[in-house]
Structure formats: C-alpha cells, structure tokens
Amino acid sequence: MRNSRRNFIKKSGWATAAGMAAISLSPQAYAAENLHQDEALDRILKEPVLRIAELKDPVWIASVELLRREDNFLCRVRSKDGAEGISVSNNMQMIHLYPIFVNRIQPFFIGKDAREWESLLEEVYVYQSNYKLQNLAFWVPLATLEFAILDLLGKMADKSMGALLADTIYHPEISVYQANNYRGKSAEESIDLIEKHVRETEARALKFKVGGRMSHNKDYPPGRTEKLIPLVRQRFGENMVIYADSNGSYTADEAIRIGKIMEEYAYDFYEEPVPFDWYEETLQVSRAVNIPVAGGEQEPSMHGFRWLIKEDALDIVQPDIFYFGGMVRSMKVAKMAALKGKPCTPHISGSGLGYLYMMHFVSALVNAGPFHEFKGFNNEIPLDSPTSSLNSEGGKVTVPTGPGLGVTLDPDFVEQHRVVEG
CATH class of the missing domain: 3.30.390.10 (Enolase-like, N-terminal domain)
Known part of the structure; x- marks a missing residue:
C-alpha cells in the first residue's frame, strides 16, 4: 500500500491550487515567487485575528x-x-x-x-x-x-470563542483520532491496548507512539516500532486513518528509514520524526518520505513556524494552543499554513480543559485537518455543558455553543x- 501528501490533503476536504501545484520556475520567477510568499506571510502576521466589532466601548x-x-x-x-x-x-x-x-x-x-x-x-x-x-x-x-x-x-x-476567531464556524463537530501511548510495552501488548481505546470512542482515526522519545534512535523495547507499524494496519484495515508520533526519536537517516516502512502501510502522517528544533533535518525527512510530516507541538517561535511553513519542512502544522501562547498566535500559524495549502491539526497538552479549548479553536479553522486529538475528557472538573456531551459519539464530538467557552464551571x-x- 502507498500513500502521498496529495491523498492526505484531499482527505482533509479542502485544498488550495497554490498549495497543491508542483511548479517548475526559472531562477527569476522563483525569486519573484519567494518574494510574493514573504509578503503574503508577513501580511498574515500583521492582520488582526479577533472579531470583536460589537464591543464599541473599552473593556477595562x-x-x-x-x-x-x-x-x-x-x-x-x-x-x-x-x-x-x-x-x-x-x-x-x-x-x-x-x-x-x-x-x-x-x-x-x-x-x-x-x-x-x-x-x-x-x-x-x-x-x-x-x-x-x-x-x-x-x-x-x-x-x-x-x-x-x-x-x-x-x-x-x-459569541463563542471560535466565533471570536473567525467570521464563520467551519466545524460545529470535530472528528477525533484516538491518541495512544504504550511505549515500554511490546508490539503485541500495545496493539491490544490501542484497539481497546479506539473501540471505546468509535474513532475512525488513531495515533500511536513509535521510537523512544528524544532517544537517539533507541526503541523501547527494542524492535517494537518495526513490528507495530504493520501490525496496526493489519489489525484496523485499510480504511482506518493512522498517524504515528516519534516525539523526536530519530536522526534524519533513521527517521527516513522508519518513514519508508510507514509508506508501505499507507500511514497518513508522521509526527516529529526528528527533534523538534532540528529544522534542517525536518526538511530533509519531509523531502525524502512520501507521507505527510507533521510538527509544531514544541515550537515556541512565530518566526520559527514561518520558516517551517515557507520552506515546506512541515506538511501539517500542529501548534499547541497552550505551549504556543493561546489561540490568537496559533490562528496566525494556521493562516500561514492555509496560504501554502497545508492543514492545521493542533496538538493538545496536559490536563484541565485543553481539549475543550482545542475544539473551539478547530471550529474556526478553514484548513482544519480531518481528525483531531482525543485523549478522553477530564471529568474531574465539574461543569455544565447544555449543548454538548463532550464525549466522542460515533467518532465525533460536538463543540459547545453559547457565549465564551460555552460551559459553566460549578461555582x-x-x-x-x-x-x-x-
């Protein structure tokens, strides 16, 4: 089985001609195209994000x-x-x-x-x-x-949080992928646990961990990744969307080798194949493998994202709305990605209500990826959500409506x- 960036972006249900076309340019035309992209990216960074024209008076x-x-x-x-x-x-x-x-x-x-x-x-x-x-x-x-x-x-x-970020709510429901992390367990143990959690959420997509996390090519236990990559595809079949996350486990050469194995089994994206601040190596892997390379969870810099997007080092951008300083900054990243025909699939981190904030953010993305991360909702924080169960039903979660967050914390x-x- 084979997959490609083009097939992935088609799955996301949107694309731009500029982002999809393979263009052969003369040196002069290439320089002009680069200048045009620079100007367009910089314009995005200067444009306001928030839609708050209704608020005529200061909010001190x-x-x-x-x-x-x-x-x-x-x-x-x-x-x-x-x-x-x-x-x-x-x-x-x-x-x-x-x-x-x-x-x-x-x-x-x-x-x-x-x-x-x-x-x-x-x-x-x-x-x-x-x-x-x-x-x-x-x-x-x-x-x-x-x-x-x-x-x-x-x-x-x-207005909802999402409506503060865009004039249109593009995604009132979010299709989820079930995230799993069973490093340290064998491939056989891992696949059974992955299947258990996927069945519970009825998700049509999943993500699991490969490599050893910033481990300089080590695997935990040894040989787990190469056994698990084909096993996941065999267990879930050709219609399941499958993502793999390395958490920066590999050098560029090893990342490419592992990525080629993923290609054989039609994987849909490859997250953080090398350490997150290895920009040139990320670009090297992206050029060498025929599946989309995703990243950005750890990226703290707007200028860093601008380089990764402009140079096509990433096919999918994944700002973490906590780690990157909020929805406003993350929306600028998503808009830069849209300019280049790239989806945004934000990462969610930690505890609290991270998934709920991510849902509002995704609801406002014209270039949202097809599936978004789900680790289960935090039931330790009591709240009232009259417009959403906040659970995955048929692989989808409804974004709460209503002003602001759309839920009320227990007073x-x-x-x-x-x-x-x-």
Whole structure:
C-alpha cells in the first residue's frame, strides 16, 4: 500500500491550487515567487485575528486572579463593569510556572483594555524582558490568561470563542483520532491496548507512539516500532486513518528509514520524526518520505513556524494552543499554513480543559485537518455543558455553543480555590 501528501490533503476536504501545484520556475520567477510568499506571510502576521466589532466601548481589566486548589489552577478576570471570564490552566505545567504568571504577566494587564489583546500580546512579550522566557515557561501562563480573556469577551459580544476567531464556524463537530501511548510495552501488548481505546470512542482515526522519545534512535523495547507499524494496519484495515508520533526519536537517516516502512502501510502522517528544533533535518525527512510530516507541538517561535511553513519542512502544522501562547498566535500559524495549502491539526497538552479549548479553536479553522486529538475528557472538573456531551459519539464530538467557552464551571468548585499571591 502507498500513500502521498496529495491523498492526505484531499482527505482533509479542502485544498488550495497554490498549495497543491508542483511548479517548475526559472531562477527569476522563483525569486519573484519567494518574494510574493514573504509578503503574503508577513501580511498574515500583521492582520488582526479577533472579531470583536460589537464591543464599541473599552473593556477595562479591573482584576486578574490566579486561583489554586491543590494542583488545579484557574484564572479569573473581571472588567470594571463587572463582566467575568474564567479559564482552567494546563495544570501539569502551571504547577511549576505559576510564579511567572503572578510576577511577570498578571501585573501588566491590570487597567488595560481587553479589546486590545493582540497589541497587548506584543507589549507583554517585552515587559520585564519576558522574551527571555520564550517557550512554554512563558506561553502556558499567557495562554491561561488569554482563555479567560476570550471567555470574558465572548460573553460580552455574545459569541463563542471560535466565533471570536473567525467570521464563520467551519466545524460545529470535530472528528477525533484516538491518541495512544504504550511505549515500554511490546508490539503485541500495545496493539491490544490501542484497539481497546479506539473501540471505546468509535474513532475512525488513531495515533500511536513509535521510537523512544528524544532517544537517539533507541526503541523501547527494542524492535517494537518495526513490528507495530504493520501490525496496526493489519489489525484496523485499510480504511482506518493512522498517524504515528516519534516525539523526536530519530536522526534524519533513521527517521527516513522508519518513514519508508510507514509508506508501505499507507500511514497518513508522521509526527516529529526528528527533534523538534532540528529544522534542517525536518526538511530533509519531509523531502525524502512520501507521507505527510507533521510538527509544531514544541515550537515556541512565530518566526520559527514561518520558516517551517515557507520552506515546506512541515506538511501539517500542529501548534499547541497552550505551549504556543493561546489561540490568537496559533490562528496566525494556521493562516500561514492555509496560504501554502497545508492543514492545521493542533496538538493538545496536559490536563484541565485543553481539549475543550482545542475544539473551539478547530471550529474556526478553514484548513482544519480531518481528525483531531482525543485523549478522553477530564471529568474531574465539574461543569455544565447544555449543548454538548463532550464525549466522542460515533467518532465525533460536538463543540459547545453559547457565549465564551460555552460551559459553566460549578461555582462551588471555583469557590474552593484560593488566590495565589506573588
């Protein structure tokens, strides 16, 4: 069996002629084309994302609070007019990063107009030299605040978070892929566990782990990956969409060798074949294998994404909306990808309500990939969701409607949290 990038992009249900065409250009025409792409990409980075024309008056931020109960963190923002927004953080990271939120982010936003969020993102990046913290250490706390701000703005504008990002909701339902991680188990053990979880969600796509995670070509246990790649296809049949995630396990040469095995079994994408900051090697693998190369989960830099997209090092972009600092920044990445005919399949991280935020983001993507990550919903956070079960039904999850996040956290649960001081 064989697969190709073209077949994958057709599966996603959209494409642009510019992104699909194989063009042979003279040196002069190539230079002109590159200049055109540079200008178009830069224009995307300058264009506003938020759709908040309904909000004619300033939304002055009166308070920003980080709330904690054991290892769970909430962010609550209030305007001077009494409007409120709330978010749940990526608790796996915030347990280590909350001092950055309290000392480097929270003070900057008091008294600011929340409608100016996009320009404030640029300013807070420079405030107290926060740019020196660039990576998830800075972006996770900032995304935590952004999701509370979007909840607040959405309630005031009577729009969902997705509708704040685009004029059209393209995906009121999200088709899911079941994510699995059974490194350390044999291929035979892994395949049985993968099948169990796929059947539970009725997903029509799945993703599993190959290699040993940033392991310099080691496999855990040895030989697992080469046994498992054909086994997954054989167990699920030719109609199942199959993704494989290496988490940067390989050197370029080994990544290409493993990718060629995936080609034989018609895999649909190959995620992070080499370490995430190996840009040139990612491009090398992308050119050598005939299945789409995906990545971006760990990418902290807008300029880094711009290079990966423009140079066609990635076929599918995967910004993590927590790790990359929120939906606004991630939407710019998705738009740059759309310019080049590439899908966006965002990564979701950690705990809390990450999957719910990802759903709202995907709902606004014209170039959303065909399936999106599902690890099961967090039932430890009590909330009311009148418009969605938040569960996979027939392989699809309905995006909640209503203003802001579209769900209400249990007030008693919120009250059990205490304000984190500096």
